[in-house]
Each structure stands twice: as structure tokens, then as C-alpha cells.
Amino acid sequence: MNDQSPLSLQPGQILARGVCRFLAEMNFAALEEYVPERGRRVDVMAMGPKGELWVIECKSSRADFMADAKWQGYLDWADRFFWAVDANFPADILPEGTGLIMADGYGAEIIRMGPETKLAGARRSAVTRKFARDAARRLQRWRDPQV
Template sequence: MRPDPAQDGRQSATALRVQRGVGRLLLAHGFCCASEVSLATGRRTDLMALGPRGEIWIVEIKSSVADFRADSKWPDYRAACDRLFFATVPEVPAAIFPPEAGLIVTDGFAAEIVRDAPLTPLAGATRKAITLRFARTAALRLQAVTDPAAGAGPDGL
């Protein structure tokens, strides 16, 4: 059986805990989530969420201050979503996160949007392309669960 692409071994236990808590929060708000969604730029999102009206949110998970300081790619995600959030645990000081993004804090079970993200609506063509990428990622992962012997498919997801 192929390993779960959502957990490729690069995520810390804290990051996986944040992913679970944020996923629960977003689901409660009517969003569905996929982790490690590849963008046209080659970047991979920590979490991408698709809302009931087609809105696209990206959540960048930061498990520590060092994790945040080591990341310089997060501004690139703005062009691929309507709202950009950071998500972390209560032990990480909220003050380190820039106001240009929203902030979600979680203990791994419950989560709260501490600061809403500014809305920067995507252009229609960009929204369509990203939504298709999200859908293909989710469908290929479901296929991998229901038929692991089938292989990854042409996208290599």
C-alpha cells in the first residue's frame, strides 16, 4: 500500500495535531480540506480548503517560532487563495504572525479563528484552475485508498 501523501513523513507530531484541529474547524464551517495540494508554481500547501460557495482558503501550519522564521515562501500563497491563514498551537506567540494573514489557534481537537484573514478574491480563471487541482488531488487520494494497486496516475499525486 502506498503511503498517505497527506502524511509524507515531513510533518512533525505538532503539525499533524494542528492539521487535525484546523480540519475539524473548517469542516464545521462547511469547508472540505486537502493537505499538500500542489500549485502551478510547484509549491505545496499545508492545507487547502474549499468552501460551500467555491471560496478557497490556504492554511499554512507553523508548529514553532523556528518553523515560522524558517519560512519565506508563505507570501507566494496569496495568489492562490481568497484568504490566507496561519495555524498554530497556543504555545507559539500570536504576535509573530503578520497581520496580512489570518490566524487560527488549535490544541489539535478544537480550533478558533483568532484573526480573520483579509479577503483577496481570486480571478475566475485562477479560481477554476485551483478548484480543479483541489478536486483532482482529492479524487486521486480517494482512488489510492479504494484501489491502492492502481498507481498514482499521470499527475503523480
């Protein structure tokens, strides 16, 4: 597996790594830099043990957050939405009604649970199938880069 040191990762990628480790402890499967549809890329998409779908956007600075004008478009792809930030981030600027995860490169903790907005059945089915197929393709490419 690709075991990149924290020194070779961007700040948002470091946060994503800690978030994914935390999610794994909660029995969630997570994919980083996931594309639910063309033109959208979420930092972390996770599927829980009961099929729940979460989107987590990792923000490493105030400027990073202020430059993100598309986050509301991610709400249609998950049952819950979270921001993941580090301890130095000014969390008071994050929108109310969204979840908050405090993270570093090694782990994370939910500070505020994102409100649940269940996906419609057809959307859930489509997202779940795409998530599974994309995860399998990533694993196949890792095992055989020629694919």
C-alpha cells in the same frame, strides 16, 4: 481511513488535523499537504460551500515560522490566507494582514479573519478543478492503492 494517533504525527500535522476538523464543521472540504503547482506545498487547502478557497499554514514553533520564506507565494492561490498555531505560539510575530487560527489536534478557532483577496476567475476555475481532481485521486488511491 488512516486513523493515526497524535503520537505518530509531527506537530504541524497535529495542528492541521485540528484545523481540518474545524473546517469540516464550517462545511469546508480540506486537503492536507496540498500542491497547487509544482514546487509549492501548502499545509491545508480548503474549499468552502460557496467555492471560496483558503490556504492555512500550520506553524508549530517560532523556528518553524522563521524558516518559512515562501508563504507569500501561497497568497496567489487562495481568497484568504491563515496561519494556524497552538496556544503557546508567539502570535505577535505573525505578519499583520494575515488570518490567525488557534488550533490543537482536536479542533480550532478563528482568532483573526484573513483579509479577502478574491482570485481572478480563470485562476479560481483552474484551482477549483485541480482541487476536485486531486481530492478524487486521493480517495481512489485510498480505496485502491494499486492505482
